Amino acid sequence: MAAQVKRQLNDGPKIRKEKEIVGKMIRIYCMKKHRQKVLCEECQELNEYASTRLSLCQFGEAKTACAKCPIHCYKRDYRQKIKEVMRFSGPWMLLYHPVESIRHIPLPGKLRKK
Numbered sequence: 018m019a020a021q022v023k024r025q026l027n028d029g030p031k032i033r034k035e036k037e038i039v040g041k042m043i044r045i046y047c048m049k050k051h052r053q054k055v056l057c058e059e060c061q062e063l064n065e066y067a068s069t070r071l072s073l074c075q076f077g078e079a080k081t082a083c084a085k086c087p088i089h090c091y092k093r094d095y096r097q098k099i100k101e102v103m104r105f106s107g108p109w110m111l112l113y114h115p116v117e118s119i120r121h122i123p124l125p126g127k128l129r130k131k
């Protein structure tokens with residue numbers, strides 16, 4: 018490798034999967050809440066931000082669900098936004114992507130399968 022990078026970006030299967038999931042959730046949110054077919058600018062930005070955070074997550078492949086992570090690496094604004102997205106899209110994820118959603122979404126107890 019020519020240039021010395023400060024830090025290797027995460028690109029393991031787990032990180033990639035998480036990016037995919039967060040992308041889906043943001044898409045659902047934007048589609049239903051902002052009534053957009055393609056991600057609006059705001060959601061696009063959030064998606065990129067979330068993806069960058071995952072690339073830089075210091076736990077890499079060993080990471081837990083972001084909601085359970087002791088390190089809050091999101092800036093405050095984005096944290097608020099992603100929280101809202103998760104809350105909104107969580108139930109939809111159960112419908113659309115049930116397997117993927119189980120681990121990630123902080124659902125109210127009665128909705129959680131196991």
Ligand SMILES: [Zn+2]
Binds near residue numbers: 046053057061
């Ligand atoms: Zn949007």
